[in-house]
Structures are given as structure tokens and as C-alpha cells.
Amino acid sequence: MTESLIEARGLNTYYGASHVLRDVDFRVARGEAVGLMGRNGMGKTTLIKSLLGLLPVRAGEILINGKSMRDAPPYRIARAGIGYVPEGRGIFPTLSVIENLQMAARAGAGGRRDWTLERVLETFPRLAERRDHGGTQLSGGEQQMLSIGRALMTNPDLLFLDEATEGLAPLIVAEIWRIIARVRADGIAIVVVDKNFRSVLQASDRVTVMVKGQVALDAPSSALAADPAQLHQFLGV
Numbered sequence: 001m002t003e004s005l006i007e008a009r010g011l012n013t014y015y016g017a018s019h020v021l022r023d024v025d026f027r028v029a030r031g032e033a034v035g036l037m038g039r040n041g042m043g044k045t046t047l048i049k050s051l052l053g054l055l056p057v058r059a060g061e062i063l064i065n066g067k068s069m070r071d072a073p074p075y076r077i078a079r080a081g082i083g084y085v086p087e088g089r090g091i092f093p094t095l096s097v098i099e100n101l102q103m104a105a106r107a108g109a110g111g112r113r114d115w116t117l118e119r120v121l122e123t124f125p126r127l128a129e130r131r132d133h134g135g136t137q138l139s140g141g142e143q144q145m146l147s148i149g150r151a152l153m154t155n156p157d158l159l160f161l162d163e164a165t166e167g168l169a170p171l172i173v174a175e176i177w178r179i180i181a182r183v184r185a186d187g188i189a190i191v192v193v194d195k196n197f198r199s200v201l202q203a204s205d206r207v208t209v210m211v212k213g214q215v216a217l218d219a220p221s222s223a224l225a226a227d228p229a230q231l232h233q234f235l236g237v
Helices: 044-051 074-079 098-104 117-123 124-128 140-152 170-185 199-203 221-226 228-234
Strands: 006-016 017-028 033-037 060-063 082-085 158-162 189-195 205-213 214-220
Touching: 006 044, 017 044, 017 170, 017 214, 033 044, 033 199, 033 228, 044 158, 044 189, 082 140, 082 170, 082 189, 098 117, 098 124, 098 140, 117 124, 124 140, 140 158, 140 170, 158 221, 170 189, 170 199, 189 199, 199 221, 205 228, 214 221, 221 228
Parallel strands: 033 189, 033 205, 082 158, 158 189
Antiparallel strands: 006 017, 006 060, 205 214
16 A cells, blocks of 8 residues: 555544544545545535644544644644645735745755745746735635645645635636646645546546545546446435
């Protein structure tokens, strides 16, 4: 089995008295692209936030690079090489494009700095054109590009993208998927949550489908592309 970069074993997470994640096992290998799918409210974002230390875990284990990180604060998980592009983008509205990017800049594992400010601006020409604009002056698509670029400035080993194309125009959506492919080609592992199952299958090695807080299906993307009836069973697509 390929070395796991991040792994959850028997994860259980609650919102108050509501039991959301139920004995979830989930892993991502180095350089692997995983699609995380499921209808709304099935636990995808809860799983991501649990892995990132943004939600407390009631039971189970979280390992990053083989080391236990359960109950670790989010900054330690980020420093372990995990990047995050949250649903809703989460950019700093009063900072300029350049300031948003520079505030996140740091070396990755072993001092690696593959993603510099110059490289991010070359990857996102729209951001280069609007480098001095504030966050509130950007379109939704530009804000999403900024959110992805900011995450790349941390030089992560793994990047979580939660609904990265939600509510964007088709041309911008196509651009986001192109960027995801480029990041994947750079050797960064990816977990992508998106409603477009065809794009997810094309962009991933493997797909995990969640139903009511549990993993209902985990299969190679190629197998699901050849037999989409399996996805239809859980997603209604």
C-alpha cells in the first residue's frame, strides 16, 4: 500500500448531540487525488474540518505522515503540510491580492518553496492584473482563485478544496479545473469536493462517497467512470 499522507481511522464527530461522522475510515496517499462526494448534509465538510482540527473529534484517530494528530490545533496541521481552500473562500476582504498571498507565504516540508508569489501570479494572470485590488473588489471567480493561490503559498503536500467551483460562471469553472489539474501534476495530493461528478472523476484517482456520515463507496475513478450506476445509487446523478 502506498504511504498515507493523511489517514482517519474510526472517526466520530458530533455537532452538539447530533452524531454526524460515524466510524469513518479515510486516507490519502502522497500525490493522490481523491474526490469526496455525497449529497448535501452527508458529512463531507465535517470530515474535512475534523481532519484539519477545526472540529473536535469524539472518537477515532487522525494520522499525518504516520504521526498522531488527533486534537492537534489547526496551525499544527497546517504546518504538517495540509492546505485548505474552504467553502466560501475565506479571503481577507480588507487586504489586497498581494497582501492576501504574502500573509500565507511559508516554506513547505524540508524548506521547499516551489510555490512563490511569482509562480502564483503566473498561474493566475487575473490576480496579477488585480494585484493591488482589495478582496471585496474581486469577482467571485477571482476570489476563488485568490483562495487557491493563498493555499498554494503554504507549499502544501496535500490540498483540500471544498466546493471550489460553487456558483461560478462556466468559463471560470473550466479555469479552476485547469488549475486543479496543474496542481495535481505538480505532485501535490488533492481532496476535492464538487457536485460535478464528471469533472471529479476526470480530476481524481479515486472517489469516496459519503452517505449519512459514513463511507458508502470507495473505488477507483476509472471504475466509476466505466460503471456510473454505482454513483447514481448514492448521488442520484
